[in-house]
Amino acid sequence: MASGSVMLLGFWFSGFVKRVVIIEYIDETWKRNPILPQDPYERAMARFWANFIEQKVTEPTREALVSQGEQQEKKVKELKEAMEVVEGEAKAKLNDKTLFFGGGNGVGYVDFVLGWTCNWMETIEEVGGFKVLDPESQPQFHKWMANFREVPFIKPTLEPKEKLVEFFRMVRQDRLGLVANK
Numbered sequence: 001m002a003s004g005s006v007m008l009l010g011f012w013f014s015g016f017v018k019r020v021v022i023i024e025y026i027d028e029t030w031k032r033n034p035i036l037p038q039d040p041y042e043r044a045m046a047r048f049w050a051n052f053i054e055q056k057v058t059e060p061t062r063e064a065l066v067s068q069g070e071q072q073e074k075k076v077k078e079l080k081e082a083m084e085v086v087e088g089e090a091k092a093k094l095n096d097k098t099l100f101f102g103g104g105n106g107v108g109y110v111d112f113v114l115g116w117t118c119n120w121m122e123t124i125e126e127v128g129g130f131k132v133l134d135p136e137s138q139p140q141f142h143k144w145m146a147n148f149r150e151v152p153f154i155k156p157t158l159e160p161k162e163k164l165v166e167f168f169r170m171v172r173q174d175r176l177g178l179v180a181n182k
Helices: 019-029 040-065 069-093 109-114 116-128 139-149 161-180
Strands: 005-008 011-014
Touching: 019 040, 019 109, 040 069, 040 109, 040 116, 040 161, 069 139, 116 139, 116 161
Parallel strands: none
Antiparallel strands: 005 011
16 A cells, blocks of 8 residues: 555555546446446546536635635636536536436436535635635526435535534645745
């Protein structure tokens, strides 16, 4: 086991492995319950959206958390623009019968890649002192978040907000302290 590795489902993964790699590994290893769509076009679209989320939502969120001033404002602006695009996709794909991006009532690849926002984003906003999520301008996304939080195998894995606040404060303070000491 290498330093910084994490045991997941009986296998060691480096802490640097992106969640999309782990999700695809799970999908390919346990084929009985596919996560990625079987149709090649739908699979390509799911990968497109996963990549979009990683580049335009996940990374700018991390960067906004550990920055301040103009740099943070720039990242928050990027995030808001990206969330407009995600809301547009949610409006196009989700309705009363289709609760998740994976289609129907089944959680899929894009849902897992975006799932961190359900529990972490509001906490990161609080700790970082910025606001991106807005139920009025993102109603479909907020409906998706509420549905995702209630998935029986997701709900028990959601960390209590107090623990997340403590963790993200530590990350922010540590990173801002490193930047200030340079």
